[in-house]
Amino acid sequence: MSHWKAYEELAWTEFIISSLDDYEEEASAIIQSLDIKTGADTGSFKPDLLHFGCGAGGHDYYFKQAFDVTGVDISHGMLQNAQKINPEVTYLYGDMRSVTIGKSFDAVVFPESLMYMTTVDDIRQALQNAAAHLKPHGKILVTVHTKEEFQPHNFAYAGEKDGVHVTLFENNYIVSETAYEAAMVYLIRNKKGLEIHHDVHTVGLFPYGVWTGLFSKLNLDFKEWHMAHLYDRNILDEGDYPQTYFVCTKKE
Structure with missing residues (x-):
């Protein structure tokens, strides 16, 4: 897994x-x-x-x-x-x-x-x-x-709590006959500055x-x-x- x-x-x-x-x-x-x-x-x-x-x-x-x-x-x-x-x-x-x-x-x-x-x-x-x-x-x-029915899209989510700001951008893209990828980029801002994380999920x-x-x-x-x-x-x-x-x- x-x-x-x-x-x-x-x-x-x-x-x-x-x-x-x-x-x-x-x-x-x-x-x-x-x-x-x-x-x-x-x-x-x-x-x-x-x-x-x-x-x-x-x-x-x-x-x-x-x-x-x-x-x-x-x-x-x-x-x-x-x-x-x-x-x-x-x-x-x-x-x-x-x-x-x-x-x-x-x-x-x-x-x-x-x-x-x-x-x-x-x-x-x-x-x-x-x-x-x-x-x-x-x-x-x-x-x-x-x-x-599937439609590839770009998404954005954002929020703030206790001085921590999080923004997530997600891109869905068909990569094969039986799968698409959800590629994600996280922008996390706190007192220490900016953190950038990425993640990729393969979905049936x-x-x-x-x-x-x-x-x-x-x-x-x-x-x-x-x-x-x-x-x-x-x-x-x-x-x-x-x-x-x-x-x-x-x-x-």
């Missing part, structure tokens, strides 16, 4: 260049699309949700209002962020393709994390592991960029038919929905940032 500075030694910048508010719309839409009766609906128990690739915990801040959340990530820096803002959530270090939690869940979700799988076999392993953790009638949610990029074909092979029914405006304020060029959301259930 690659070493990503953005998710390890630079993970502390996450909630300087973004805020919890940035996660609310998507997290709320995901909760609604799962259509599982939650504690807020019943006034009693909360269903169990497993979040593979939980990152800094921004989605979980909203998921935990409706679910008992368990988060899994392979980046220690992001897990530290997540635990700080969600002390009541269970966080575990692990690989989504192989980790075993030891319990079953009403939902397993991959918001913007499964795309880090760069081969079809890696995706298959992660989906199989998700299905293995589902309760009967449980649901899997996957967020993807399909190759047909597969056609719509690859995703639906995998669901079929894994005996999963699916419904889909779309969002394209979540990053409008960060995109520096023309166009939008379309994402496809699949909600999958095991076939009867």
Whole structure:
């Protein structure tokens, strides 16, 4: 697995260049699309949700209002962020393709994390592991960029906290038939001066038919929905940032 500075030694910048508010719309839409009766609906128990690739915990801040959340990530820096803002959530270090939690869940979700799988076999392993953790009638949610809808873009994020100013520039560029690169440059200004860091992430990029074909092979029914405006304020060029959301259930 690659070493990503953005998710390890630079993970502390996450909630300087973004805020919890940035996660609310998507997290709320995901909760609604799962259509599982939650504690807020019943006034009693909360269903169990497993979040593979939980990152800094921004989605979980909203998921935990409706679910008992368990988060899994392979980046220690992001897990530290997540635990700080969600002390009541269970966080575990692990690989989504192989980790075993030891319990079953009403939902397993991959918001913007499964795309880090760069081969079809890696995706298959992660989906199989998700299905293995589902309760009967449980649901899997996957967020993807399909190759047909993907648009390369430049992005900018910035913020300041306690005298530390952070600016992040990101360039997305298709580098092969099945991948794009997210190249990032961080400008960090503090009392000591300017620090410049860079990081490059290779991200999988597969056609719509690859995703639906995998669901079929894994005996999963699916419904889909779309969002394209979540990053409008960060995109520096023309166009939008379309994402496809699949909600999958095991076939009867």
